[in-house]
Amino acid sequence: MSISVRNLCFSYPDHPVLKDLSFEAPDGVLVAVLGPNGVGKTTLLRCILGLENHYQGQIMVQGEDVKDLPARQLARRIAYIPQVHGNAFGYSVMDMVLMGTSPMMSPAAVPHQKQIDAAMTAMKSVGIENLKNRSFVHLSGGEQQLVLIARALAQNAKVLLMDEPTSSLDFGNQAMVLNQARSLARGGYTVLMSTHNPQHALWYADYALALEGGEVVGFGQTDKILDADLISRLYKMRVSMVSSRSGMLICPEESL
């Protein structure tokens, strides 16, 4: 099991967020984490990434307890692909991707040929090697997201966590990034991705993890569990599922 979460509970000082949450994600799958705003999707990701330590329960990544691993060891197992963000400094794409190699280097080292090769391989696998000398901040949102994915690949971890990777992208780039996530899963990575859009989960994800009120209300293969009832329950709205040539479509009932 790439990721196994058992009885995870997490509270902020004023309110509980995650309540007794358990699931296991097998190797080489794309898991979509679904749920309304504020349900704790990001908190779950933060706990798995080791950014929140005050939780109860157990989080295992590739058989190791996240709490037991120092930052460097953890970074060799899990890579985080954040939302596209601005950076006040103008790094080149190469500089940005090279930062992914830092868990394999001693603190005093600077990147050498080995790291540069790893970065080039990572850029090639998402098809951005032609951008390597461009400035990161001048790229489009879709390209920036690909750079952040390449950085995670350079990190050489087998588990990838994506926090709403499509949130600031246009329609075409959303499809491009989600395709990329799916092909990474096909290539053996375990990808855990939070998303606002159940349609994305339905189209691209192998598994869906549905959260409501901090609890798991559904976990399993997407096509088996993600139905109109579950979506209606999660988002407090009535939907119908319409079948089309390219898969199921989720339609809000009011619009029909």
Added chain:
Amino acid sequence: MAGKVRQAMVAAIQAGDARGRRVTWALGAVLIAVFLFSFSLGRYGVPVIEVVKILFQPLFRYEKTWTSAMETVVWNIRMPRILMACLVGCSLSAAGAAFQGVFQNPMASPDILGASNGAAFGAALAILMGFSSQLITVSAFAVSIASVAAVMFIGRHAKGNRVVGLVLAGIMVGSLFSAGTSYIKLVADPSNQLPQITYWLMGSLSGAKNADVGFAAIPMAIGLIPLLVLRWRINLLTLGDDEARTLGVNTAALRLVVIVCSTLITAASVSFSGMIGWVGLVIPHLCRKMCGSNYRYLMPASCLGGAAFLLAVDDISRNLLAVEIPIGILTAFIGAPFFVYLLCRKEKAL
């Protein structure tokens, strides 16, 4: 050996680093040129060729074509001041670059955590007590370190974002010390103490002696070496805490090391030279423009550029007018317009 160098060059080109490398070497060359030229400037002129001969005399045993006075001027009068200008410029610029990374803000400067305000208070207090010039330096250094320690302590207990907490604590402690300095100026003897305090606050390298250089170089080396060794890691801090941690960085430890080292070199600079502003903001910026934001090159470039800049400004400060212009005034005259320029072209990727 040659193969290794070639390999490193190929790697640098592949990584798009050739520019950073070139800029660093060029700044080094500029520094050497300014360094040699600085010896020949002054009331007592010494030709550059003689300067070179005098400097390398212990190594190459040149035939003596210069006067003994020239030798005294070069070794005993200009040498300490020139070295001090280089050390202070290098330190302030490196500290500015480091703080900009830690605070993920290209507008951060070495005094962001109150080091300068603390030093000013320490110096003013020592002048008020009638201490000797060595004790003024010691007092400035001690209070400077203490003020940053206070900021770190408050920042540790602040709720919410660590970095914002530190910056706010820095502003508060800094303003507290500057109020203290104002009070000391109010009660100081206006005929001798007050002018001395005012002059100290303007910043000057005129008092530098060979012994001072030795004393200043120790804390500066202790601070600069880790900053240069860890320079590539500072890049990761600019991504923000969460991202840096998921990239395997112990952010709390790295930030602490960078802040402590930067504070050490800032305090050492300010306590020997007084308040010299702008170097720590302007030079890292210029270097960013020239060699990019990668700290692998930005840090050494800032060190070399800062040293060359402050040395050149100090040459102007001691040669432009018959009466020396405090260097803090000159750096502001050059730095402030540059800052305005930066503000106006902010959108073009700082």
